Amino acid sequence: MTNQNQTETNKFEQFDVAIVGAGINGAVASAALSAAGLKVLLVDRGDFAGFTSQESSNLVWGGIKYLQSYEFWLVFKLCLARNRLMRAYPNRIRQIGFLASLGPTAPFGRLLGTFGTLFYWGIGLFGTKPPLSYSARSAKRLEPNLITGRKAVKYFDAELPDNDSRFVFDFVKQAMKQGAQARNYTELVGAEFDGEWTLRLQSLSGESHVIAKTVINSAGPFASDVTSMLNSPTKASLVFSKGVHFVLNRKLTSKYQVLAFWDEQGRLFYVLPMGDRSMVGTTDTRVDHPVTEVTDEDVEFVLRQINAQMELAEPITKDQIVSARCGVRPLVIESAGDGNIADWHQLSRKHVVEGDKDRKVVTILGGKLTDCLNVGEELVGELNRFGLKVKVPGRWFGEGSQIRKDEFFALIRRLAKSDPQLIADGLWRRHGDEAFEIVGDSELDDIVPGLGITEQEIRYIAINERVQKREDLLRRRLPISMARSDAELRANQPLQKLLVELGL
């Protein structure tokens, strides 16, 4: 490097690690590494969790379906990851029953189903409530929309009641509290390595440069674009499986539970809670590119499955769809991929971390929301091997103290004009102790009736949670535009007025 170049780079801000991509993998990396004492920069070219990590089924689960492909070790590890997350997030992650209706497309009957769910409970070290088995009559009594005459089994996993993207943002928030810089709408557009990295970043306000000792490539389905930019190829590669969900304008379950079915291809298919509505899906279609969209075939497929598996007074039609979620699962193939994957649906959901010590790059491929704490820890280990000064991370995940929860709920009972339980639950779950600050001592009302979201919370999030666009707030920090259609949102005058006032 010439002296002039050296003087130039000295002006750039310096980091121990720059993390490219703020989906779940980048977000946990930022939280774990900043807790390990490193100076961290996290960038995403869109919003935090604005790509794959906002399109999931919102489940924290051990993957019961992988038992069918005999991936016992993966299921065991995912169950442990699920149990650990459930313990760390007693409010943000909720245990939920999966009532699986055993129709003609189910791969087994009640006896094998009962055995399978018991085995799943055991492999998960009994970390959830025990499974249950139902006769056709008791299944129908439990969930009247199930098809008469079908037996059922119930097992337990967990879900993210506030959406996957909110969960991801919690890690970003934690990282920022620990001193990390997190920049959304900031893309890595160029990189030069000279013992350390000079990175060229493009944000909404223009181009800038930073210096980083190491780079973590957590660009999810775009990981190979970033490996090319960094000239740091990986042994493993990715293939993509598209998955679509639809939120309906009605609730298909009579109580808080997931309904599980097997679709016409023999894949598990769900009815999941989404606020006061239901989300149905998903699909599993091989695609070549990460950017996908919902097609007419997707709509027809999902509606056909759900109408075939439920006994509804009126069938579900296209006009009942409130919103859609569509993303690709980044699936790892460890050998040189020739695309001839024998059984597409059996492809493993594991993740792979590859370190390139010479060029100081770590790439993370694949994975699940459920496995996020392990990913964070593996990345700390990897940077340790690179010789960075990495401390044993302090507490970098989990909810804050629950000591004032009762006090907070009592306060909301006094302040809320409607739905005190819903409002208190939501505020405490999303913000913990900070909820006191959000609420102050003003009267509270549900600005999106049925969701328990108040004007005070929207204001707080818009100002404090790096919201740049309307969608960041309505789609990702809160699940409003998932559970409400565009027309419903347009008709909500108080909300529209507030958004305009907030400049969104």
Ligand SMILES: Cc1cc2nc3c(=O)[nH]c(=O)nc-3n(C[C@H](O)[C@H](O)[C@H](O)COP(=O)(O)OP(=O)(O)OC[C@H]3O[C@@H](n4cnc5c(N)ncnc54)[C@H](O)[C@@H]3O)c2cc1C
């Ligand atoms: C339909 C579906 C259902 C799923 N259900 C579940 C589930 O229920 N439970 C579960 O545990 N997992 C589930 N998953 C898996 C899980 O959602 C994904 O594995 C996970 O979200 C991937 O996260 P990621 O951080 O690797 O990628 P992403 O979330 O895609 O993040 C990568 C980020 O990198 C950014 N980026 C790319 N290039 C650049 C660049 N040059 N500069 C800056 N930023 C860049 C992108 O904008 C993006 O935000 C599901 C996935 C799908 C698709």
